[in-house]
Amino acid sequence: MMNSRTSTFVLGIVLGIVLVALGVVAYALSDFASVTALIPAIFGVLIAALGVIGYRRTDRQRLAAHGIGVLAVLGVLGSTRGLPDIIALVTGGAVDSTVAAVSQGSMIVACLALLVAVIRFVLESRTATGS
Structure with missing residues (x-):
């Protein structure tokens, strides 16, 4: 049964996989020209690995x-740093790279969701241990 403590790590695994897919797709859509498009994939691998560790090892x-x-x-x-392009894209403006703007915006959203989950986990941990 999944509780709120393990749900943080399941979210880490899922969003880690999403970030890997985002990075690979962004790299492919940039015609394999921009290695920096793989940055979300690197973060995704690390986040998913930490999610697996947290899910399997309660210690x-x-x-x-x-x-x-x-x-x-x-x-x-x-x-x-991509916020101006993200805002321009959302408001219908022109951007140098749509792929980069979408990738950076998606990374911000995924990482903010993870940050909220981690803050919730830490607060619940402190409440449970009384520290």
Whole structure:
């Protein structure tokens, strides 16, 4: 049975896989010209691996959750330079690379969702242990 503690790691696994797919698709759509399009895939592999560790090893859940949280913060911060293009794309404006804007926007959304899940996990952990 899945509880809110394990749901954080299941979300990490799922969004990690989504980020891997996003990175691979973005790289292919850029005609394999931009290796930086694979950045979401790199983050996705690391996040999914930490999700598996946290799901399988209850003694490593805090470490895995903090690792996912750090990667999520880095993912959001690293993708924010694309915010002007994301806003332009959403409002119908022109952008240099639609693939990059969509990829960066998707990375921000996925990483923010992970960050919320990790914060919830940490708060619940503190409440459960009384610390």
